[in-house]
Amino acid sequence: MFKRTLIATAVIAAACASTTTSANTSTSAFFDDSTVSGGVYNMTRIRDRQPNGSEHFAENIHHSTTMVGLNFSSGLVGGVFGIDLGAHGTWDMWNSGSSQWSEFSLVDDKNKIKDGFTINRANVKLDFDVFKARAGYIQPSGPGVLGVNWSFMPGTYRGAEGVYSANGLTIAYMWADEYKNPWNYDMEKMTRNDAVTDKDDNVITKATEIDYVQSLGASYAFGNGYSVLGAWGEGEDFVDLYKFKLAKDGEGFNVSYHFYGMNDRDDKEDSLNNIYDGLTYQHVLMSKFNKDNWTFRAEATYTIAKGKQGNFVVRPTGYNGGFGKSNGAYEVWWDSRSDFNHNEEKAVFLGATYDFDHGWSAGxxxxxxxxxxxxxxxxxxxxxxxxxxxxxxxxxxxSGQLKGASVKAHYTIYDLETDVNSWSTAFPNAFRDERDLKISFAMPFSF
Incomplete structure (x- = not known):
């Protein structure tokens, strides 16, 4: 469960802040400058996959889940202190019994769907103009290598972040010791896997806690459309992470180069934590062009991921730490089912979208x-x-009561051309052919 100490800290800090100015002024700043935002969402998904040994498709994920999110951001007491709070809840409208759970429904500690509410943000914040800090249950906001999992709501770290920003330069440091993804209720220690022996000398795999993850990053905007970002981070005594980005933003176009790297710290050949042979990395080229009502995207990746894991994932706990147990600041999003991230894999993405005006778009x-x-x-x-x-x-x-709300349909035909089973040891992050339909509804609000 969320530990009460940080919540108490948030309350105490906000209360102490009120002593820096008069009671009336504090109350006025705290509430009058506050914002409340959120939304009502739904994800309906029909995803079928070819089971191993079959050429026919079978149900994989069939569900419809409604989510409500609510965020409160206070004004600054004395121009310095404030708090942020956020929560979301889910209601599984229907879910086929033979489907696996989705990443939108809240689940219990047995990964069974359980409707309810969970906190995703609870922090104190300090604002000293060029320097801002937050502590509690937070999401990364500055340049770095840490990120979160998303459904309609973000995952959450327990930690602290400080961000300095002035004259085009932004520097950020973040430290955290717990994490939860948006489909779980409770915060958990981040882990890696270790091989240990039981009382009968049998070798077993055991989740070993990582005491912390941290990230240090900096970005600089040159003022002529060019910007650069560099960052380093680590999962304590497990892996190092690296990120570099060079971008050019122009009128009607964006072009950028990204480098993502990881290196484990274990050189023992038989160790479970020796997941890569040397530095593993991915080169990324991204571009987006706007012309009249058209938007065009062209992107490419090249991956090197030698070692046991066989594919590249930007997380301070890797796959070894368990699915959804952390995430990295990774900007590639093709919504094409696969991660296209196996060792020596080259990949390209091409897309076009047309805005018909009057609210309609297709791509x-x-x-x-x-x-x-x-x-x-x-x-x-x-x-x-x-x-x-x-x-x-x-x-x-x-127009009308639903003005600003949106409905989107996304359909993917995914074909694995190589004749292997899903999650084979040859390609550990590949799966057989899929047909995936997602229909989403979003109605944001703020006041």
Whole structure:
């Protein structure tokens, strides 16, 4: 459960702040400058996958989940102190019994769907103009290597962050010791896997706690559309993370180069934590162009991920620390099912969207990955090849009670061209063919 100490700290700090000025002024600043925002959301999803050994599709995720989110951000008492609070709740409207749980429904500690509410933000904040700090249950806000998992709501770290920003330069440091993704109720210690022996000398895998993760990053905007970002971080005594970004923002276009890197700290050949052989990394090129009602995207990645894990993931706990147990500041989002991130894999993404005005938009995109190297030649020596085709249709309400609300449909046809089973040791992050339909509704509000 959320530990009460940090909540108490938030309350005490806000109370102490009130002593810096008169009671009336404090109350006025705290409430009069506050904002309340949130939204009502729904995700309905029909995802089918080919089971191993079959050419037919079977139900994988079938559900419709409604979510409500609410955020409170106070004004600054004495121009310095404030608090932020946020929570969300889910109601599973229907979920087929043979489906796996989605990443939108709240689940209990047995990964069983359990409707209810959870806190996703509770922190004190300090604002000294060029320097801002937050402590409690937070999401990263400055340049760095830490990120969160998302549904409609973000995941949450327990920690603190300080951000300095002036004259185009931004420097941020963040430290955290617990995390929860948006589909879990409770904060948890972050972990890695270790091999230990039981009382009968059998080797077993045990989750070992990581005491902290941390990130230090800086970015600089040159004032002519160019910007640069560099960051380092770590999962304590486990992995180091690196990020570099060079971007150019112009009138009607954005172009950027990204480098993401990871390196584990364990060189023992038989260790579970020796997940990579040397530095693993990914090069990324991203571009977006706007012309009249059209938006075009062209992106490409190249991955090197030698070692046991066989694919690249930007997290301070990696896959080794468990699914959804942390996340990194990764900007690539193709919404094409696969991560296209196996060792030596090259991948491209091309997309176009047209805005019809009056709220309607439609688009199509294509993702293709090839040349991924098998991580287990006993399974296959064939190179990985995977393709995804996407169609998008969206509408934003222009008037009436639903003005500003939007409905979007996204359909993906994903084909794994390489003849291997899902999650094989040859390609640990690849799965068989899928057909995936997502229909989402979002109605944000603020007052």
């Amino acid at each position: 199509a995109s294509f993702a293709y990955g090839w040349d991924g190297k098998s991580n287990d030649t006993k399974v296959t020596t064939e190179k990985l090849k995977e393709i995804a085709y996407n169609l998008d249709v969206g509408y934003t309400f222009q």
